[in-house]
Amino acid sequence: MSTETKSVTTRPIPELPGEQPPERMNPVPAWFRFFFSELRLVFFRPRNLALLGVLAVVPIFFGVVLRLTLHSGGPGGGDNGPQFLNQLSGNGVFLALVVLFLTETLLLLPLAMAVVTGDAVAGEASTGTLRGLLTVPAGRTRLLAVKYAAVCVFSAATCLLVTGLALIMGLILFHTGPVTLLSGTTVSLGSGVLRVLAVAGYTAVAMMSLGAIGLAFSTLTTHPVGAIAALMVLVVASEICDQLPSLAAIHSYLPTHWWLSWDGLFRAPIDLSGVASGVVSYAVYAGIFLALAWARLTSADVTS
Amino acid sequence: MLALASTRLTKQFRGGQLAVDGIDLAVPAGSVYGFLGPNGSGKTTTIRMLLGLIQPTAGSYSVLGLDMPGRQADALPLVGSLVEGPAFYPHLSGRDNLARLDAADRTASRASARARIDQALDRVGLLAAADKRYKAYSLGMKQRLGIATSLLRPRRLVILDEPTNGLDPQGTREVRSLIRQIAADGTTVFVSSHLLAEVEQVCTHVGVMRTGKLVFSGPLAELHGQARRLLVRTPDPDLAAAVLTGLGLAGVTISGREVTADLGDLLPEDVNEKLVRAGVPVAGLETPQRSLEDEFVELTGEGFDVD
Numbered sequence: 001m002s003t004e005t006k007s008v009t010t011r012p013i014p015e016l017p018g019e020q021p022p023e024r025m026n027p028v029p030a031w032f033r034f035f036f037s038e039l040r041l042v043f044f045r046p047r048n049l050a051l052l053g054v055l056a057v058v059p060i061f062f063g064v065v066l067r068l069t070l071h072s073g074g075p076g077g078g079d080n081g082p083q084f085l086n087q088l089s090g091n092g093v094f095l096a097l098v099v100l101f102l103t104e105t106l107l108l109l110p111l112a113m114a115v116v117t118g119d120a121v122a123g124e125a126s127t128g129t130l131r132g133l134l135t136v137p138a139g140r141t142r143l144l145a146v147k148y149a150a151v152c153v154f155s156a157a158t159c160l161l162v163t164g165l166a167l168i169m170g171l172i173l174f175h176t177g178p179v180t181l182l183s184g185t186t187v188s189l190g191s192g193v194l195r196v197l198a199v200a201g202y203t204a205v206a207m208m209s210l211g212a213i214g215l216a217f218s219t220l221t222t223h224p225v226g227a228i229a230a231l232m233v234l235v236v237a238s239e240i241c242d243q244l245p246s247l248a249a250i251h252s253y254l255p256t257h258w259w260l261s262w263d264g265l266f267r268a269p270i271d272l273s274g275v276a277s278g279v280v281s282y283a284v285y286a287g288i289f290l291a292l293a294w295a296r297l298t299s300a301d302v303t304s
Numbered sequence: 305m306l307a308l309a310s311t312r313l314t315k316q317f318r319g320g321q322l323a324v325d326g327i328d329l330a331v332p333a334g335s336v337y338g339f340l341g342p343n344g345s346g347k348t349t350t351i352r353m354l355l356g357l358i359q360p361t362a363g364s365y366s367v368l369g370l371d372m373p374g375r376q377a378d379a380l381p382l383v384g385s386l387v388e389g390p391a392f393y394p395h396l397s398g399r400d401n402l403a404r405l406d407a408a409d410r411t412a413s414r415a416s417a418r419a420r421i422d423q424a425l426d427r428v429g430l431l432a433a434a435d436k437r438y439k440a441y442s443l444g445m446k447q448r449l450g451i452a453t454s455l456l457r458p459r460r461l462v463i464l465d466e467p468t469n470g471l472d473p474q475g476t477r478e479v480r481s482l483i484r485q486i487a488a489d490g491t492t493v494f495v496s497s498h499l500l501a502e503v504e505q506v507c508t509h510v511g512v513m514r515t516g517k518l519v520f521s522g523p524l525a526e527l528h529g530q531a532r533r534l535l536v537r538t539p540d541p542d543l544a545a546a547v548l549t550g551l552g553l554a555g556v557t558i559s560g561r562e563v564t565a566d567l568g569d570l571l572p573e574d575v576n577e578k579l580v581r582a583g584v585p586v587a588g589l590e591t592p593q594r595s596l597e598d599e600f601v602e603l604t605g606e607g608f609d610v611d
Binding site for chain 1: 395396410
């Protein structure tokens, strides 16, 4: 249409003063500007701050509780706890592992990811801010990239927060020193702490993969609670299936199956097979669900 | 050049509902275009399509001469918009909400952000409440913050969907004066409303939607001209009616001592001369400007919330 209609100009389009023409802006700093704005939004949202607060209480609470009970009950936590609970009285470093184990199995870390990803797209759609961002225009693919990058940072932050606090509590409350590994060999405290941080990193990657699934769910609805519930149901269902012997054939394909398979890091020599399988599983899940999220977000009609 | 143009633009939702039915929009650059229609007539769906939020099922359209949706990354930074009421993060202040939207704009300069945000807040009179949380804003303040987003940077086109919704008469006046200011800079303004009185005073062009169809589009004067009426006050209404009918005027009606008819292409002074020559004692003759509301009801037929 443009060639014919341009001739019927009613009034000249004025020059725009005081603004660089669009093509002159560098896309990289612009991307980071949007990304930092997203991080501010995620980390200063009151609900997310409350979540971080709850996560911060976990290592403190369990540190104190375990300090009191392990000493009154003597060494050895019975058969209910994880393997390394027995070693806690021997070394405070293991508190971080106990706490990471608990925050995963008590679904606190998954819940944090569900809430943040639920807000990411469904939450923006429900408040109507999604249409504001898209008409800016933020760009749908760019928006998804920024959202997922922020989800990954939040995942790393939660794991680091929990692990860091647990390490500090462990060092304060329990005996510290050279760390005795599951295989019986003893390594230096520094090496032990590094191994704990590796577990935190591995857990963060697991949560990032879960975040990709959550983000895909988030693009399917305009109700953040629906997206949050869907992800939590998926996690619980996956963990139940993982316990059923009749489903042993599919266990290794479940999204939560490899969450705790980092015990190889506490053997000498280090056995990376569990961690490697986990990372492959997480990458495949993240790839599939990010592709789904992208396909959905870039084609969906935004009517909210 | 047309600020907005569409050919046979159509949106059929998955349920089969034909929300927008092949409309040909032509919004001239520099105009203030009133986009009118009852609730549910397809105005918001059209605006959502123009802004790339939903995809048309048929037809094509362009914004500022750029074909959409392919060129939306180039076109939309030059377009300020408020779609279906203001929507912001409740826990952020007005200023932080604008900063968030500005940060999402890959073509906006970070260096000038602060100044531009303050300027936009100032223009809508929210500078004093800039650091208040959005959830503490009154409805009028929320609406004004919505308009402020379209003023974050110089725009060539501003699309406002029902900008006066929920505002008191004072707020409505303020919005009208803002629209005048925006248009005074040469920016094209596309403003939708179901309340005609609110846009009648600021528009140069009008489009009227009815059940997904654009039933009228053109200059405001043309809409008025389409149905210009003539009113004659006389002690002899029967004779006057006969003369008017003889002149070929349609819709001649008598009520008391007043005779009205559609003026058509005739000039009122010529009609007056014919009446006087025919011996009609003309006590008064006028061409009442019908309000846009009357035209609107005529074009859209039923009541405001029916379609």
